[in-house]
Amino acid sequence: MKRIGVSVLVFAIAFCGAGEALAQLVGRPALDFSERGSASGNGEDSAFARSVTARYASGVTRAQVLADLRAQGFSCEASGASCTHVAMQEACADVRTVDIAPDGVISASHALRCMGALADDE
DSSP states (O other), rough: HHHHHHHHHHHHHHHHHHOOOOOOTSSSSOOOOSSSSOOOOSSSSSSHHHHHHHHHHHTTHHHHHHHHHHHHEEOOTSSSSEEEEEEETTEEEEEEEEOTTSSSOEEHHHEEEEEEEEEOOO
């Protein structure tokens, strides 16, 4: 029973932290998940990448970016250098990646990966 209480407490703290980060991003553009692997070349000029740039423009800390991405279903590396969101679309994986460089520069890409091959964005 004690474990359940501790688990609930940890979840509540994590949830409040994510909520706080999201609350601080109010008024910023939402991330654009509307495209399904659009054909834009290298994947960095997609609507998703542009929405990442707009949402995390100056004034957003690394911790806020990571909390916001996790709250939106991204899985982030322990180092916080990269976060990935994968949505399966039939036999393909719609993959969105956000990379955070040590100097805080954020870049994003969007690719459609089908049966081990790369399609559309990259």
